[in-house]
Amino acid sequence: MSPSAHPSATTGLAVRAWGVTLGLCACSLLGAAAVAATGAPLPAVVGGVGGLCVLAVAAARSGGRFAFDAGHARPLRADELRAVRRAARDVAERAGRPVPRLVVMEMDAPGAVVGYDDGRPVVAVDPLLPRVVGEPGLRALLAHELGHLGNDLYTDALRQYAPQTLGFCALWLGGLAGRGPALATLGTLCFLALSVSEARLARWPRYALGGGVEPLALAASRYANRCEEYRADAAAASLVDAATLADALYRVAAVATGENLEDVAGPIPWNADRSLRFACFATHPSVESRVERLGCEIPAWARPYEPHRDA
Numbered sequence: 001m002s003p004s005a006h007p008s009a010t011t012g013l014a015v016r017a018w019g020v021t022l023g024l025c026a027c028s029l030l031g032a033a034a035v036a037a038t039g040a041p042l043p044a045v046v047g048g049v050g051g052l053c054v055l056a057v058a059a060a061r062s063g064g065r066f067a068f069d070a071g072h073a074r075p076l077r078a079d080e081l082r083a084v085r086r087a088a089r090d091v092a093e094r095a096g097r098p099v100p101r102l103v104v105m106e107m108d109a110p111g112a113v114v115g116y117d118d119g120r121p122v123v124a125v126d127p128l129l130p131r132v133v134g135e136p137g138l139r140a141l142l143a144h145e146l147g148h149l150g151n152d153l154y155t156d157a158l159r160q161y162a163p164q165t166l167g168f169c170a171l172w173l174g175g176l177a178g179r180g181p182a183l184a185t186l187g188t189l190c191f192l193a194l195s196v197s198e199a200r201l202a203r204w205p206r207y208a209l210g211g212g213v214e215p216l217a218l219a220a221s222r223y224a225n226r227c228e229e230y231r232a233d234a235a236a237a238s239l240v241d242a243a244t245l246a247d248a249l250y251r252v253a254a255v256a257t258g259e260n261l262e263d264v265a266g267p268i269p270w271n272a273d274r275s276l277r278f279a280c281f282a283t284h285p286s287v288e289s290r291v292e293r294l295g296c297e298i299p300a301w302a303r304p305y306e307p308h309r310d311a
Contacts, residue, residue, distance in 0.1 A: 013231040020224040021155040024162035024217060028052075031169030038177040040184070052161050060157035064115015064122045073105035073124050080104075083130045087138035088123065094239045095146055097121075109256035114145035114153070121149050132255055137248030140240045147235025148228070159224060163217035164195050167210030174211055218281065225283045233290055246296035253287040254302065 029049070036045040059066070076084065084102060092099040100114070100121035107113070110126040110133075123145055130138055168191050176184045187209070194206040207215050236245050284290075291298065 010231055010234045013227045013234070017155055017224040017227040017231070020220050020227075021158050024159050024166070024221060027217075028162045028165040028169070031166055031173075035169055035172045035177075038173060040172065040177075052165060055161060056157050059160055060116065060154045061119050062117055063153070063157060064113075064124075065117040067113070067115055068103055068105055068117075068122065068124050071105045071107070071124070073103040076102040076104050076125075081125065081127065081130060083135045083138055084125050084142075087135055087142050091139050091143045091146060091239060095143070095235075097146060097149070100146070100149075109252060111252055112141050112145050114148050116153060121146075129252075133248040133251050136240075136244050137251060140236055140245035140248045141252075143236035143239040144232045144245065147232035156225065156228065159221040163214045163221055164206075166217045167191075167206060167214030168195075170210045170213035175209075215281075222281050222283055226285045229284050230290070230293055233294060237294055242294040243296050243299075246291040246294050247299045249287050249290055250299050250302050 032045055032049050036042050081104070088099050088102060098121075100123045101117070103122060103124045104127055105113075105124040107124075107126040110128040110131075112126070112129060113124045115122055115124070123142065129141070133141060168188075171187060171191055172184075176187045191206060191209055194202045194209070233245065285293075288298075
């Protein structure tokens with residue numbers, strides 16, 4: 001058994017992820033109560049909290065569909081990627097789960113992503129993934145994705161809007177409360193505009209308005225994300241050989257391209273940023289730390305490239 005697959009290890013990861021999730025949710029509710037107590041209109045506060053709850057439920061039940069539709073995913077045709085279908089059937093049978101619906105979606109790096117569509121599991125696969133990892137690697141990566149089901153997709157949805165909620169609460173309590181309705185309205189509208197903007201530069205003025213509370217909460221949420229990735233790795237290692245999963249992770253990391261952002265999907269390239277900032281805000285642990293936790297060595301084919309020295 002892989003060290004990460006030991007029941008005590010996976011239980012500890014679940015406790016940490018749930019602890020962070022419940023802590024962020026509790027702080028958000030307390031912050032909302034404090035905002036209401038310091039002069040914010042109660043209907044607006046109740047409406048805002050209710051709206052966030054609705055968004056969280058929608059993200060938990062159908063977040064996969066939203067993400068896959070945005071990525072122009074399409075259903076897997078009967079005559080393509082047969083290896084993916086075989087791997088999905090095999091892993092689902094080992095896990096005692098129904099086979100998830102499969103869709104094809106081009107990604108920044110060949111990989112697989114799981115989500116829900118009205119409560120039904122859906123797995124998106126990059127069309128190049130079978131060539132990169134082979135069928136054994138497909139089984140390992142799909143086992144990892146299935147390891148997320150029923151474990152952490154719901155906690156991720158619960159945490160999704162907590163950092164921004166706490167950032168706004170800090171802005172209100174520190175700069176808007178008692179300053180008059182005009183300033184309170186202007187500040188609230190500015191924060192909301194920065195929150196809905198998809199521009200990456202919009203986060204910095206938003207962080208500043210919230211006094212740095214939002215990035216601290218985001219770092220806590222991303223820590224829970226990384227715990228959940230370790231837990232999904234452990235679930236996969238209970239279904240397939242851990243060394244096969246380690247090899248697949250390195251193969252995906254070896255071909256990963258693109259800008260190294262904190263919300264990068266999948267194993268990050270082994271020569272990517274390993275700064276403290278990245279370590280705090282990455283959604284996924286580095287590939288070398290995942291493989292080490294699996295109790296595996298760097299694959300023989302990768303050793304000449306010395307990924308551990310580039311890290």
